[in-house]
Amino acid sequence: MELKSKAQAGSFESSDVLIMVEPVDKGAGRTIELKSIVMQQFGDDLLRQIHSELDGFNINDVRLIVNDKGALPPTISARLETALKRAAHLQTGTLK
Template sequence: MEIVKKAQAGSFESSDVLVLIEPVEKGTGRKIEVDSAVQRQYGDQILTIIQESLDEYEVNDIHLVFNDKGAIDTVIKARLETAIKRASNAQKGTMY
């Protein structure tokens, strides 16, 4: 999926995650910034989930900011999917 605009999903609430995604110049690759309340315990697992979700949707050339407040895996995946679909115009009725 090609990311064509900025989009976000989620919130700063406890047990949630805020995902911000935006396109970057073609050939740049993925720039991923992770800030998590549980980074020490689950940082590697969170990064794996992010990479697998991006791979599943064939998303490249993006800047992704991931601000986690202790979200479980299914919430992380849902927020990533929503942000990706909003940013690729696959989902209508969004904030951006």
Template sequence: MEIKQKAVTGTVESSDIMITIDRNSQPEISISLDSSVEKQFGQQIRQVIKDTLKELGVSSAKVIAVDKGALDCTIKARTITTVYRAAGESAYNWKEIDSWDV
């Protein structure tokens, strides 16, 4: 999936994560993470975002994540929604997405 515009999903409320995705001039995924639990879970948060982007076919994007203790399923859901918004897509294939591992 191609990122066409900047998009944001989520909040900075407790147990949530705000994901911002924009185009990247480089052919890579760059992730900037701000999290109060980064020392314990930063690597896991980044991995969930990377894996979700890979499953969606995104190979180039700038991601800014502001985490407030979100669970993996929330991180994944926010990432999926943000990618679809950034790609200008409005139809989700939830049956396919539901089959992914969290």
């Protein structure tokens, strides 16, 4: 998947996550800025999940800002997929 613009999905509500995606130059790698209210307990799990999702979409070069308010894994997956599809112009939404 080729990211073409900035995009976001989610909210700052309790039990949700706001994910902002920004394309970067090829070869720049992944930059993930993660803030979570459950960072001590689940920070490593969250990062593993995010990397796994990015692998599934074959995305190696991206900047992500993830603000988690205690979202469950399926919510995180859905928000990340939506933000990535919006950034690739495969789905319309915020910051297109």
